[in-house]
Amino acid sequence: MHIEKTLLTFHDPHLKFMNSLLVYRLSVGAACGLSWPSDRIIIQVLDDSTDCMIRDLVEMECQRWISKGVNVKYEVRNNRNGYKAGALREGLKHQYVKDCDYVVIFDADFQPESDFLLQTIPFLLSNPELGLVQARWKFVNADECLMTRLQEMSLDYHFSVEQEVGSSTYAFFGFNGTAGVWRMQALNDAGGWKDRTTVEDMDLAVRASLKGWKFVFVGDLYVKNELPSTFKAYRYQQHRWSCGPANLFRKMIKEIILCEKVSIWKKFHVIYAFFFVRKIVAHLVTFFFYCIIIPASVLVPEMHLPKIVAIYIPSAITILNAICTPR
Numbered sequence: 001m002h003i004e005k006t007l008l009t010f011h012d013p014h015l016k017f018m019n020s021l022l023v024y025r026l027s028v029g030a031a032c033g034l035s036w037p038s039d040r041i042i043i044q045v046l047d048d049s050t051d052c053m054i055r056d057l058v059e060m061e062c063q064r065w066i067s068k069g070v071n072v073k074y075e076v077r078n079n080r081n082g083y084k085a086g087a088l089r090e091g092l093k094h095q096y097v098k099d100c101d102y103v104v105i106f107d108a109d110f111q112p113e114s115d116f117l118l119q120t121i122p123f124l125l126s127n128p129e130l131g132l133v134q135a136r137w138k139f140v141n142a143d144e145c146l147m148t149r150l151q152e153m154s155l156d157y158h159f160s161v162e163q164e165v166g167s168s169t170y171a172f173f174g175f176n177g178t179a180g181v182w183r184m185q186a187l188n189d190a191g192g193w194k195d196r197t198t199v200e201d202m203d204l205a206v207r208a209s210l211k212g213w214k215f216v217f218v219g220d221l222y223v224k225n226e227l228p229s230t231f232k233a234y235r236y237q238q239h240r241w242s243c244g245p246a247n248l249f250r251k252m253i254k255e256i257i258l259c260e261k262v263s264i265w266k267k268f269h270v271i272y273a274f275f276f277v278r279k280i281v282a283h284l285v286t287f288f289f290y291c292i293i294i295p296a297s298v299l300v301p302e303m304h305l306p307k308i309v310a311i312y313i314p315s316a317i318t319i320l321n322a323i324c325t326p327r
Helices: 013-017 023-032 052-066 083-091 116-126 146-168 184-189 200-210 231-258 264-299 307-322
Strands: 006-011 041-047 072-076 102-107 130-139 180-183 214-225
Touching (some): 041 052, 041 083, 052 072, 116 214, 130 184, 146 214, 200 264
Parallel strands (some): 006 041, 006 102
């Protein structure tokens, strides 16, 4: 089997390493320990941090692996324009990237197993129409507190229902922004990274899908990572995940409708199921139902909700979301 040259991009230690200055060693070590011919892989560490101490620590760790013969490229920017999308776009401009056939993307707190590439690249080799292979996340701090346990439940539902179904039916599912392998041709064909919204990963996935590229989700391949364990971090993440898709939908609706490369059914799925229902209606219904209607029924004695609305519907929603995480 011909082994293609692969770029592994490891992004943004600044955002992740603030919680634990030791996690960078685990993550960089996991990336450098992947089973793949050393002359066919480049480990690219993109550091957007503004903290000199963090930069020095990460650079020292990269130099340690370079001294062991690992092909590590430590890249920094003098600005943070475009944030993650900007960093990834700049990372692909380097000359050594031109010869790479695939790009593997990990956020800074992700720790892939050594056989990650052996379990993902073959999908791309066997199917030239495949543009993305997405792996599942495994949360190492899921039992830290009640908030992390609830996040695990919600994300397990997302992976099992939304992504696995979209993959198995060749419909559409979004790129999670990390723990995925892109075919470089598909990434370039879609127009590369854009920073017009806060969901650059979803933006790229939609554009690649409109170009006719297919995606596959590997549900039994897990990559370790951490969930936000503070309310501030969780709120920031949810704001990005809630507002970004709605903004992207507003900017891409015309492009999706006019696209000639995909079927009407796929357009309908992307517009109605993926964007309108799951990214807009779901958030509005959740907010008004749980934050306005139910509290109002408690605070206002004259307002009465039937049991099916006050008890059975919320219970059914909770059970359905929890079904993918039985424990």
